Structure formats: C-alpha cells, structure tokens
Amino acid sequence: MPSSAPVAAYPTSTRPVSIPGRKPRTQGLRNMELAFLVFAYVIVLAALLQVQLGVMGEFDFQLITVFGFLVALTVAMHLVLRFRAPQADPFLLPIATAINGLGISMIYRLDLVNPDITDGSVPNATAQMVFTGLGIGVGIAVLIALRNHRILQRYTYIFGAVSLVLLVLPLVPGLGVSEANARVWISVGPFNFQPGEIAKITLAIFFAGYLVTARESLSVVSRKFLGLRLPRMRDLGPILIVWAFCMGVLVFQRDLGTSLLYFGLFLVMIFVATGRLSWVLIGLALFVAGGTVAALNMEYVRKRIEGWINPFDPDFYEASGGSYQLVQGLFGMSNGGLVGTGLGQGRPDITPLAESDFIISALGEELGLAGLFAILAMYFILVSRALRIGHLGGDDFGRLLATGLGFVIGLQVFIVVGGVTRVIPLTGLTTPFLAAGGSSLVANWIIIALLLRLSDTIPNQATTRLEVTT
Template identity: 65%
Template sequence: MSNPSAPTQQNALQTGIVQLRDATEAIKVRIRNPAKLRNLELFLLILAWVIGGGAMVLVQLGALQRVDTFPLQLAAMLGLLTLALHITLRVVAREADAIILPVATALNGLGIAMIYRIDIADGFTGWDAASVRQMAWTAMALLVAIVAIVAVRNHRVLARYRYLAMAVAFILLVLPLIPGIGRTINGATVWISLGPLSFQPGELAKIALAIFFAGYLMTARDSLSVVGRKVLGIRFPRVRDLGPILIVWAMCMLVLVFQRDLGTSMLYFGLFLVMIYVATGRRSWMVIGLGLVAVGGVVAYFALGYVQRRIHAWIHAFDQSVYEAQGGSYQIVQGVFGMAHGGLLGTGLGLGRPDITPYANSDYIIPSLGEELGLAGIFAILGLYLVLVSRGMRIGFQGPDDFTKLLGVGLAFVIGLQVFIVVGGVTRLIPLTGLTTPFLAAGGSSLLANWLIVALLLRLSDSVRGRGIV
C-alpha cells in the first residue's frame, strides 16, 4: 500500500527547497547590491560634480569672459568632501540610498555657482565674497553629515531622546529673543550672533521637532486615531486628545508674533500636521489643522501690521503705491520681471541681470536661476527636489516600524514644504515669507540643517534596506 502522507511530505520538501533557494538568492542579492548601490552613487556623484563645476565655468565665461581657477579650486575641495561622505557610506552604511547624495550635491553646486554669479555682479570676487562663505559653510555641513553618519549607527536610539529633542527645539526657538545675542534682520527676529558668525537656530529646530513628533506620535497614535465621535462621516478625536495639536499651534503663533517669521511658523505647523495624519490616518486631524490655520491667519492679519503688508504686497503687487512703499512689492515685482526676462531657455549663466532684485543670492535665488536658466532650468531644479523628497518619502513609508516611518516622512516633507513655500512666494502663488531655498540659497544654518537631514535619511535608508524591505 502506498503511504498517503508521502505526497504531503514531498510537497513540504519541495516548499522547503524553494524557500531555501529564495533565501540563498536573497543573501546573494544583499551581498551584491551594496557594491552596486555605491557604484551607482559614485557615477551619479561624478555627474553632480560636472553640473556644479560646469555651472561655475559658464558663469565665469558669461560674466567675465575668462576662467578664474580660484573658485574652481575651492569647488574641487568640496568635491573631495562629498567623495569622503561617499567613502564613509561604503564603510558604515553600505546599503544607504544611492540617489540622495548626488541630488543634494548637484543642488548645492548650482547654488554656489549662482551665488558666485551675484558676487561678480556686485564686485566681490575675493575672500569676502558670499560664495566663498557658502563654500566654507558647505564644507562644515558636509563634515557634520559625515560625523552624523558615523555616530548614529541605529536611528531608533533617537526615539529615546524625544523629550530632549523637544527641549532642544524650544531652546533653539527662544535663543533669538534673548537680548545681546538675538538679531533682527528685515523685521524678523530669527538670528543669533556668535562673534563674527550669524546663525538661524530655527533651521536646526525643525530637525529636533521632527524627532520629537516621530517619537511622541509613535506612542500616542492609538489614542489619537481610534477614539472619538463621527460627524458627517469623519471621526473626530476627543477634546482631551486635542492637546498636542493645540500646543504646536500655539507655539507656531508665538513664533509668528514674537519673531515675526511667517514662513517658519507655517513650516513647523505643516510638519506636525502631516506627521499626525501619517501616524493616525484620520482626515479629521487635517480638518482641525486647516481650521486652526484659518483662525490663526485671520487673527494675525488683523493683529499684526507686517502680516497685512505681506498680504497686500502679494495681492496688489503691481499697484504703484504698493510697489513704491517701504517694505512693499518692489522685490516681488523685480523677481517676476527677472523670470519673465529669462523666458523658456534663459539668458544663459552670467548673461542676465539677477543682481537687480534685492537678496538675489538668498531669498530670491530661484528668480535669479530662472532668469539665466529659464523655465526649463527651473523645472529641472524642481525635478531634483521632487526626486529628493520622493526618495525620502519612500524610505519613510517602507520603514519597518512607526518611528522610522514617521521620521523619514517628516524629514522629507519638511524639505518639500520649504521648497513649496519659497517657490510659491516668489511666483506669487502664496504670500512671500522669507524662508531659504534648501541647498541653493546663501545661508550657513540652512546648509547645516539640510545636510544633516540628508545624513539622517541615508542612515534610515541603510536600516530599511538592511532588513531586505527595498
């Protein structure tokens, strides 16, 4: 007689063989993939160096009709630092994302080239030039990123320090209000002075807040997402669960009132709103958040004169009285005219007049690039940002735990939201806020913060790939 259990045993044996084969193939892939990833990253990094260095050469040929080796030598030093970061990834984060570093390098290089272009127009070509300071800050930011990659071997450890991150964020926000070190520039009290250096601590505060929000929402998501009453098909949370969003809203309103910084308050509240939605999946939080934004906007408009001026300059930019008024729409209109002058393909690097617009190398670097690279160039730059943000979002959504998911999404979204606020402001889609364009605009604190975000995203991606998820 035949054994009835034989087919079952045979099927089980075949299943076991298939599983063993699949596991072996997975191990082989994981052994091969890190080297392929890093080789792909090196190839793309070389392209990023070509983009940045080529832009610098074209700027000199267009504006000076010659090539000066001094800025190119400094740019080559930055290339060596990005290569050092790449080598660090080969050693301590072999499975990190291969796209993020080259994209950030290309954006940073384009920004330095345009800042150098403005320096030429303003007559600054020595060590006192803004482009040289930008290179120095970039070098410091890359060193910080390398240290972060080496020091943070397991990003989940950051969840233990969520309340410390909250305290650090609060201290960073308060620092500009302390007499003696706080500085007010263009009406916004968001700077501190440390000797000859000026720093914007709010840029680092956004990272601390992302860590705190990720750690807090990881533990509180059940109470924020399950309990509540349904109204018109939408489940709203209990009143006692509204505390976190009300506290963050109040903090953003305090930033708006005391620091007179509309952009930063929008950035912080938008960050928390998206992270709480990702954590809970409840549309009610978006409804409540947008309602609070509307209430805060109305109160700020009637209570704060500078908010009224920003709104009037946005809506009535081309009115003669608004255009000529102190703090009016002159900057907005000049930026719009500059982008219009660039047209589809631009005037060419070094051949436009972006320096006519105030703060052309910082707040208005997007119109400066738009004039000389045209609409096509702006679309290419926005495409780089889209790739950077989408890679960060992908890392977050494929994270194996809630903290990884929330932190990855939060860090990627804060870059995307900042780009939207800046580009929306200079194109009159929304009121102008004064935020810096990540990696492009002149500003050391912004570079430090955004390269630190890149380092954290690379560490997260290495952890996700290390678990065989992507």
C-alpha cells in the first residue's frame, strides 16, 4: 500500500556517495601525471643512450646516475603535488620534464665532441643538470610555501619595484658583466646570473595585480576612430610608461629580445583585462616606432636587421658578429631534412653557441623536421594548458597571471625559433627548458610551479562523485 507520509517537494539533504570501483578524480589526475612522467622518462633515456651510441659507438651506463637524478627530482615534485596540489594540471610537469631532458641530451651530445672541455672546466651538461635540480627544488619550495596564489596580489607594487631593481642590476658598475654583448648578466663570485629571467615572473605578477584594479578605467572609451574604440588620452599613461621602460632595456642593455618579451607580455595582459583591441594596436604602433628609431640610430639593432635581410651577403657573413651563426644553423637544419641525421650523427657542433642560442637548429639537424615539430607540439600543449588555466580560473588575478605566464613561454619560443629559422631577426633569448642557461631554467621551473598552483584552484575540478538525494 502507498505510504501516507508526506513527500517533500525538494530534497532536504544531500550527501556525496562514491561510486563503487571508481577512483576519486584527484587521484586519477595524479595517476595520469605519473603515467605521462614515465613516458617522458622513456624519451629522455632513449635520447641519452642514442647520443652515446651515435658519438662513441658504445653505451656508458654511468649515465644512468644522471638520468636517475632527473627522475628523483621530478618524482619528488609529483609527490608534493599529490599532497599539496592534488587537482593541479597533470600535463605541465611531464611536458616540462621531457623538454628539459631533451635539452640535456643535446647539450651532453655537444659536450662529447667539444675539444674545449679538457682543462677541468665543468661540462655544460653537468651545469645544466645542477641548474635543473636547483630549478625543480625552487619549484617545489614555491608549491609548498604558496598555498593561495591570491597572497601575491597583496604585494603588487612590491613586485613592480623588485622588477625594476632586477633590470637595473646589470648596469651597476662592478656587478654587471660588461664584456657581454648585451648587458643582462651580473657576476657574484664565480657565478653569473641573468636577473631579467626572474623579472619576467615578477613583472607578470605586477601587471596582473595592477590591471585587476585599473581595468575599469582602462576600459573606458573616449571616441571611435575607423571602427576602433579608443581609450581616453589620460589613460594612455600605463602603456607609455611600459613602452619607455622597454625602450630603456633596448638602449641601455642592448637586449632586443627581452625588450620585445616584456612589452608583448603587457600588451597581451592589458588586452585580456580590458577586451579592447585598440590597446594592442596602440602598443604595436609604439613598438614599431621605437624599433624604427633604434634601427636607424643604434648599430647593434641595425646589424641584426641587416644580417637578417642579407644573411648570405659576404659583407655580413664574414663580418665579426655578422650572420655566420645564422647561416650555419640554417645549413644544419637543411642537412637534417625530414627525419634528421640521428642523434650523434650530425655536425651541430660547428654552429656557434649550438648548446644555447641555436639548440633548436642542433635538434633540427639530428631529429629532422619531424622531431622539431614534436618539440614544438609539446610547447604548444604547454602553452595551451596555461591559457586553459587562465580561462577557467576562479578569480581575475589568477586568470590574468596564468595567461601572462603562459604567454611568456609561448612568445619566448616564437622569438627564438623565429630568429633561428630567419622569420624574424635574431634576439639572443634562450629556448625555455631546452637551451643551456641556469637563470632561464630556474625561472621557467618557477613558472611551472605557479601554473600548477593556479590550476589547483580551478573551480569544479574537485573529486568526481555522485550527489544523490535522500
């Protein structure tokens, strides 16, 4: 018989009930990450062993110690994520590990045929492993110490001041490395460091915090011109200040790539914050104008552009600091063809700075166009995951910060690959995770840690469970 008890129109209580046999989503994310990490380890180990076989004709299994060091570091970060950020994106750590490991493999390959490493100096591959350990260690510290990314917003202007100090440091007499082509390095004892690499992170935090508070005023439209909604004249101050700041980097530090990177970062973040295309067009016009003036009046910029336009001209090819490096890199990549010569079988060592500025051309020669596309695909996935984090973020500051950090990696890859392939003039930036450079490695692993922390706070990404009413 039907019950005479009244039936509630709406459920009076709910409780989560786990589906039998189904693992929680957080555990599934970390298991997925571990599976991808194992796949990354296979790629890196195969590359290291193939380098030895190609160069020496035999295997030296002492290299397993170096490989084990990379495995231990990344597994440590994976375990920290399990307990400190269980909902973090599962793709970021494996992709960064694979790219970093491939970079170490190519640097090790170049060390094996480098006659300069005979005087007891530290091989580049060893230094790269040390800085990889330092970078991952700092990344783990960021994940443990930073439980809530919103704390960073409290110190917006402090990060802005820190950015300014970091960029001024190379100009300090006795601290900056004056013999370098670009004044972007500082020397502290036996160590050289590039503070601009850390500055790109602090600037992203500063821009995100500032644009969250100033977004409404920057979005105000004063008039329409040719279909564009132009901002008010009094609101042009921020972009003019950043433009002047980047031009100062170009003039005083002779660093075209860093100047372009910083200004591009600000343009993208102000566009995301306001949705106004007019800001981007104004910024591009300012940068083109500044770059034109620099090309006409600065020999450093003029040589870069002339060598880009006429790389095979003997006047530029044979000149000191001319296009010799670019041409050698182009010949190397053409020698690789579609599938490459094989790791250890090419001659990337005859390209100057193949372990740093031109590591893309070295990999293109020995892995071919197919291998280069695979590396670029990993970068594409890395950047797309960062932009996804920015799109799904739960707060404005986090969305802007994730977008800025992802764009920094994407723009830097474009600038480097575009310069090596002669799409744009060479700028001297390092390829993230791939090229030799301790400052860059540490900074990029900090970016990965921040993106992992930001992804852990995305709403509705908690444990998968069934809500039933009673």
